Amino acid sequence: MGPVSLLPKHQKLSTSKGDLTKMTHLQAGLSPETIEKARLELNENPDVLHQDIQQVRDMIITRPDIGFLRTDDAFILRFLRARKFHQADAFRLLAQYFQYRQLNLDMFKNFKADDPGIKRALIDGFPGVLENRDHYGRKILLLFAANWDQSRNSFTDILRAILLSLEVLIEDPELQINGFILIIDWSNFSFKQASKLTPSILKLAIEGLQDSFPARFGGVHFVNQPWYIHALYTLIKPFLKDKTRKRIFLHGNNLNSLHQLIHPEFLPSEFGGTLPPYDMGTWARTLLGPDYSDENDYTHTSYNAMHVKHTSSNLERECSPKPMKRSQSVVEAGTLKHEDKGENENTQPLLALD
Numbered sequence: 609m610g611p612v613s614l615l616p617k618h619q620k621l622s623t624s625k626g627d628l629t630k631m632t633h634l635q636a637g638l639s640p641e642t643i644e645k646a647r648l649e650l651n652e653n654p655d656v657l658h659q660d661i662q663q664v665r666d667m668i669i670t671r672p673d674i675g676f677l678r679t680d681d682a683f684i685l686r687f688l689r690a691r692k693f694h695q696a697d698a699f700r701l702l703a704q705y706f707q708y709r710q711l712n713l714d715m716f717k718n719f720k721a722d723d724p725g726i727k728r729a730l731i732d733g734f735p736g737v738l739e740n741r742d743h744y745g746r747k748i749l750l751l752f753a754a755n756w757d758q759s760r761n762s763f764t765d766i767l768r769a770i771l772l773s774l775e776v777l778i779e780d781p782e783l784q785i786n787g788f789i790l791i792i793d794w795s796n797f798s799f800k801q802a803s804k805l806t807p808s809i810l811k812l813a814i815e816g817l818q819d820s821f822p823a824r825f826g827g828v829h830f831v832n833q834p835w836y837i838h839a840l841y842t843l844i845k846p847f848l849k850d851k852t853r854k855r856i857f858l859h860g861n862n863l864n865s866l867h868q869l870i871h872p873e874f875l876p877s878e879f880g881g882t883l884p885p886y887d888m889g890t891w892a893r894t895l896l897g898p899d900y901s902d903e904n905d906y907t908h909t910s911y912n913a914m915h916v917k918h919t920s921s922n923l924e925r926e927c928s929p930k931p932m933k934r935s936q937s938v939v940e941a942g943t944l945k946h947e948d949k950g951e952n953e954n955t956q957p958l959l960a961l962d
Contacts, residue, residue, distance in 0.1 A: 634657060634681060634682060634685060635654060635657075635781070637781060637782075638782060638785070639782070642745065642781075642782055642785050642786065645785060645786070646689065646785045649785075650689055650693055650785065651692055651693040652688075652689065652785075653693075658681070660688055660693055660695060661681050661684045661685060661688065663695050664684050664688065664695050664698050664699045665679055665684060667695075667696075667699040668699075668702075671703050674703055674706050674707050674710065675706060675710065676702070676703075676706055677706065684698075684702065685784070686778055686781075686784045686822045687699075687701050687702045687705070687822045689784045689785055689822070689824070690784070690823060690824055691822075701820070701822060702822075704819050704820040705820045705821065705822065707820070708815060708819070708820035712812070712816075715764060715767070715768055716768075719768065719772060720772070721772065721895040722896065723768075725762065725764075725765035725768065726768050726769045726772055727896065727899070728760060728761055728765065729761050729765045729766045729768070729769035730769050730773075730891065730892040730895055730896065731888075731889070731892050731896075731900070732755055732756075732757070732760070732888065733750075733752060733755055733886075733888035733889075733891075733892070734751065734755070734756070734761065734766045734769050734770065735749045735750060735751055735769065735770050735773055735891065736750035736751070736752070736886050736888065736890065736891055737749055737773060737777070737890065737891040737894075738750065738874070738875075738876070738883075738886070739890065740874060741786070741874070742789060742870050742871065743871055743874065744786060744787075744826065745782060745783075745785075745786035746786050746787050746789050746826050747777055747783055747786075747787075747788050747789070748788075748789045748790075748791065748870070748874065748875075749773070749789065749790045750790075750792075750876075750886060751790070751791070751792045751793070752793045752795075752878075753792055753793065753794050753795075753797040753801070754793075754794070754796035754797045754798070754801070755888075756797075758801065758804055763804065763805070763809045763813075764809070764812075767809075767812065767813050767816060770817075771817075771821070772895075773891065773895070774817075774823055776895065778821075778822065778823055783823075784822070784824075785824075786824070787823065787825060788823055788824065788825050788826065789826050789827050789828075789829070789870060790825065790828045790829070791829045791831060791866075791870075791879065792829070792830050792831065792833075793831045793832055793878060794830060794833040794834060794837055795831075795832040797833075797834065797837070799834075799836055802840060805840060807843050807844075810840070810843060810844045810847070811844075814844060814847045814848065815847075818847075818848065818849065818852050825852075825855060826855065827855050827856075827869060827870075828855060828856045828857070829857050829859060829866055829869070829870070830856070830858050831860075831861075831863070831866065831879060832860065832861055833858065833860065838858075841856075857869070863879065863880040866879060866880070867880065
């Protein structure tokens with residue numbers, strides 16, 4: 609069946625009472641502050657919301673090569689919000705969203721939390737998601753890079769777990785408007801681990817997150833990064849949009865610049881915040897529900913059996929990454945460097961490396 613047949617029949621635009629009720633429903637649950645923010649920052653106008661959505665929907669017929677599997681109002685609205693109600697840009701993002709899935713079919717087979725690969729990644733904390741939002745209402749996602757056990761989780765499964773998490777989170781209209789923050793802690797991330805981040809898989813991640821997903825990322829923050837992460841940046845830079853590059857910040861072990869952008873009261877102690885250390889099971893328990901167990905069979909049965917089977921020496925076993933329950937950051941709370949005001953505050957994005 610062609611994609612056009614999936615479309616609802618076009619209806620004449622009107623400002624009838626029924627349409628006004630529909631518009632109220634699309635903004636239901638939003639706080640007055642968020643509605644005002646959407647108006648000021650995203651050009652969202654409740655009086656013409658239905659017209660905006662319909663105009664994006666009308667463009668679908670121009671791409672018969674893509675199967676648009678979902679075209680309801682609430683779904684299209686998140687793409688408009690992600691592109692500040694520029695209809696052509698919103699449609700381009702909508703098309704790229706479905707095209708990315710068509711081009712990477714294996715990634716989206718059994719795209720559920722209980723898929724074995726996704727489940728392993730979630731249990732290992734990929735991604736972490738803080739319960740509370742920051743002072744701008746943004747959701748904070750965490751990645752502790754050194755927890756990537758490459759014999760246990762493929763990069764693709766980690767990416768799938770991140771994309772699935774975003775799919776769940778983006779259902780919240782407040783987050784469609786306020787957006788997300790991503791913090792990556794590179795503590796103990798080895799050169800051997802970094803060598804597995806090839807240009808092809810990095811490109812796959814960038815296409816999935818930057819080019820094909822309707823999320824507003826307010827910043828990507830690197831903490832405790834080694835020198836070879838700088839080198840990785842040169843690999844991914846050609847794939848990054850200018851807007852994305854300007855939102856990638858390099859903090860090292862100096863958290864002054866991080867705390868200027870994300871207040872310490874919203875951060876766990878690993879990042880010099882006032883919250884307790886992040887529990888890796890927090891988000892996994894949310895998505896997996898009764899299927900989650902701290903003593904999960906992946907860590908203690910199938911993973912260990914696989915690990916022993918494929919390890920040829922005691923030395924290799926000792927050097928292999930171990931399953932983690934919490935952050936693997938070796939930097940204890942309060943020990944990260946805080947320079948005095950006026951000294952090097954390193955608030956430059958990675959672009960400043962040029």
